Amino acid sequence: MSAAEDVTPVLHPDGWALLEALPPYDPATALGLGARLREAGAAPATVAAALTQSRLRAAARGKLGGFADHMLFTAEGLEQATRLPVAARHADRFRRAGATRVVDLGCGIGVDAMAVAGMGIAVDAVERDPATAAVATVNLRHLEHAVVHLGDAEAFPDGLPVPRPGTPGGTDAAWVDPARRRDGRRLKDPEQWSPALSWALGLAGTGVGSVGIKAAPGIEHALVAPGGPAAGWSAAWTSVDGDVVEAVLWWGAAAEPGTLRSATVLRTVPGAGGDEQVQEAGTLTDVGLGPAPVGPVGGYLHEPDGAVIRAGLVAHVAEQLGGRLLDPMIAYITTDEPVTSPFARSYAVHAVLPWGLKRLRAYLQTQGVGRVTVKRRGSPVEPEELRRALRLDGDREATVVLTRRGDERIVLVCDPLV
Missing domain, CATH: 3.30.2130 (VC0802-like)
Incomplete structure (x- = not known):
């Protein structure tokens, strides 16, 4: 079943109402629930779409917490989506860099755009897949600073209906999260990503003041080394509870001055009212140390x-x-x-x-x-x-x-x- 077939029925009022009325997703009872809904007169396609969204909402809570309960998803979009606490860190970096308008090129289901707009920064979210763009529109519906555009990220800056960099109120920061899978396989070559890494690095020459590129955690250090294709950028790796979730290449005002590489460790801790929250345990930056000493096993x-x-x-x-x-x-x-x-x-x-x-x-x-x-x-x-x-x-x-x-x-x- 295609993404469009999955999502379209719940974009209509009756489909949305059915989805919102469903009990918490339980795989043991989902088949029986679907049968009862169809017997009660709900269209089979609407039932299938609502149950799919209910299942994806349940799967998304680990990344998005309670926000997931009122969002829509595609399976691929959820897999690639940034965890919300990590997206909030991206948005805060843009805020500290002085960005007032960010273009999210290839926004997927819109999580990073949600985080940026949630900080009061205007964001133009660009997505070329119509079903995914519709999902992002739903997910950003309550954020007045966010607009979703159906279009190709690689048309930026002149071929998209977004304020041009360098103009009053224009785009002054860019975020891009390239698709790094094809036919279910991870693409190790960054030039096979969509958009390709070389194109994304070229965003530094479009007139924006800050750029962030989400990359695979295994990205090579040589990219940001002197003489490398991303010389002048900084690379930041992030883990959550020991799981390395991303590397991001930063440029311009959003980069850490003088830092080639950094590592940020986030941990889940108990929060108020029994809820869990993700906090930073620390950030380590490259200060040019030589190799560590080698010696016998201690205690x-x-x-x-x-x-x-x-x-x-x-x-x-x-x-x-x-x-x-x-x-x-x-x-x-x-x-x-x-x-x-x-x-x-x-x-x-x-x-x-x-x-x-x-x-x-x-x-x-x-x-x-x-x-x-x-x-x-x-x-x-x-x-x-x-x-x-x-x-x-x-x-x-x-x-x-x-x-x-x-x-x-x-x-x-x-x-x-x-």
Whole structure:
């Protein structure tokens, strides 16, 4: 079923009313509910569309919280959509850069545009797919500073009905989130993105004062290095609860002066009234450190956050902790003292063993361990296969870290530091 077939029925008043009247989505009862609605006279296409939207709303709550309950979605748009707390950080960066009008080129379902308009900044949201543009229009309906335009992002700045940069009240910032999938596959080559990365980098020459380009977390550091195609830009990686959710290339007033790479760690914490909220645990920036020292395993192990690793800032965390690497090519830090950092998960090391299944099983059995969390870097062993092969039945829990020092494969048995 196409996106248009999914969405169109709920754009009509009867479809919207049906969607809003549905109970919270429950996959166990969805089929029966659909049958009852059809028996009551609702059109099958309307029932299918409403239930699809109900399912997508439920799936979207992890990214968008309670806002999801009054939005529309396409499956692809939801997959690529920015988490709302992260989108709010994009919008705040534009605000701090002095932007008064942002063009969102390829706005998708409109989450970033929602965040920008929510800060009182005018936003022109451009989307070329009619069904997705309709969804974005619904999602932005309550925000007076937002307008959705059906058009091709690559027509900017002269081929779109948006105020031209450099004119009074004109566009002074641009945001672009290129499509990075085709036929369900991730596109590793940035020139295959839509729009291509080279085109997006060219936005810096359109007269706007700030540009942000959302990119894949695996984007190469060489892009922003001196002499690279994005020299003069800064790259910022963000993680939420350890999951690296994005990298963004920033240019102009929205870039961090003198910063090539940065890593921001966000954590979910309890909020008022029992609700959860996402807060910044810290931001680490590149200050040009050399390689971290390498040394023996100490009493404590530290696993840098994924955003730190992606940004190439492991040495900065090692310096912060006063630690050393186990191996120059492995992102594990060790210390002799129990220190912690918002940029790493820390563990007390109870045993360091040469790799061997029988040896590891025997040690864990003597310690009464029955459940293990397996982590690995630099090891070919699959965690799930190891858990099955250990056949443990004790009452304790432990963290097993599979890694190496040089050519030696080792196992660390640890407990998390609280």
